[in-house]
Structures are given as C-alpha cells and as structure tokens.
Amino acid sequence: xxVPGCAAPASVxxxxxxxxxxxxxxxxxxxxxxxxxxxxxxxxxxxELVTDWWSAPATLRAVDAQALWVALDADGEIVGVGELGHIxxxxxxxxxxxxxxxxxxxxxxxxxxxxxxxLAPRTPRVLIEHxxxxxxxxxxxxxxxxxxxxxxxxxPHAPERDVVWRARELxx
Numbered sequence: 001x002x003v004p005g006c007a008a009p010a011s012v013x014x015x016x017x018x019x020x021x022x023x024x025x026x027x028x029x030x031x032x033x034x035x036x037x038x039x040x041x042x043x044x045x046x047x048e049l050v051t052d053w054w055s056a057p058a059t060l061r062a063v064d065a066q067a068l069w070v071a072l073d074a075d076g077e078i079v080g081v082g083e084l085g086h087i088x089x090x091x092x093x094x095x096x097x098x099x100x101x102x103x104x105x106x107x108x109x110x111x112x113x114x115x116x117x118x119l120a121p122r123t124p125r126v127l128i129e130h131x132x133x134x135x136x137x138x139x140x141x142x143x144x145x146x147x148x149x150x151x152x153x154x155x156p157h158a159p160e161r162d163v164v165w166r167a168r169e170l171x172x
Contacts, residue, residue, distance in 0.1 A: 011074035029054030040133035082111040133160035
C-alpha cells in the first residue's frame with residue numbers, strides 16, 4: 001500500500017536481521033524506546049519495554065525465527081527495526097521503530113511493505129499493536145490502512161498503557 005505524499009527513503013536497505021546484528025539492534029532499542037516512550041508511559045514502563053523485548057536473548061530469538069527486520073542507512077547503521085510474528089493464524093507486526101532522525105522519510109512504510117511481502121499469498125490480514133498513548137503511531141498506522149480491531153486493557157488505572165490492536169485487510 002503506497003501512501004500519497006510519502007517519499008521513498010533515501011539510501012535504505014531492508015533485510016532480515018542476522019546474529020551479527022543483535023548488539024546493534026539492542027543498542028538501537030535502548031536509545032529509541034526510552035526517548036519515545038518516557039513522555040507517553042513514564043520512564044519505568046519505557047525501561048521495562050527495553051528490558052523485556054530488546055534484550056540480547058529476546059532479540060536473538062527473533063533473529064533465529066527470521067522474524068526480525070532491520071533498515072540500514074548507506075553507512076550500514078540501523079535506522080529502523082521491525083518484527084513480524086504470529087498470534088494463531090494472524091501475522092502480527094510487533095515492532096516497528098524508526099530512529100527519530102529518519103522518521104517521516106518512508107522507512108516505516110518500507111519495513112511494513114517488506115514484512116507483508118513475505119506472508120503467504122491470500123493471507124487475509126495483518127495485525128499491528130501500539131500503546132494507547134502513542135498518538136503518532138496511531139496516525140501512522142491509520143495512514144497505512146490499519147484500523148482498530150480491539151484494545152487490551154493492561155492497567156485500569158493507566159489507560160495510556162492499554163494495547164491497541166489494529167488490522168489491515170490484505171486479501172479480498
């Protein structure tokens with residue numbers, strides 16, 4: 001799905017991550033997530049995301065499953081990360097993060113397109129999730145055809161931490 005007004009990213013390579021990428025992916029997450037999530041859900045919760053989902057063992061598991069994707073700039077530096085997994089029969093994009101200095105260049109759209117291109121033909125839909133407080137992600141996903149499917153309440157006293165699940169129809 002091409003979104004009008006989105007330029008193609010300059011000098012970006014998208015590929016499956018390999019074992020030698022693990023340290024760089026972890027470092028990317030350790031920088032990007034706290035900066036992005038601290039204002040949305042607080043520093044402790046942001047650090048919890050890094051600890052739980054961007055550790056070397058978690059990253060290596062995703063690499064071994066051939067589920068982790070990286071976007072590399074012309075110098076080979078990671079500027080974006082995506083992860084494609086499954087819940088039952090539904091493919092799910094669990095991670096989609098772009099370095100702040102590369103947002104708005106089409107890197108996120110390219111990552112989504114490359115991950116979706118690996119799905120089996122006639123896959124009916126793909127899911128993506130984000131925390132409720134992440135208005136920027138919500139707007140981005142809406143522009144790319146993802147509509148709200150359901151919301152998981154994580155903490156009734158902290159609705160900003162709810163997980164919003166969105167779906168994009170793929171097959172007619």
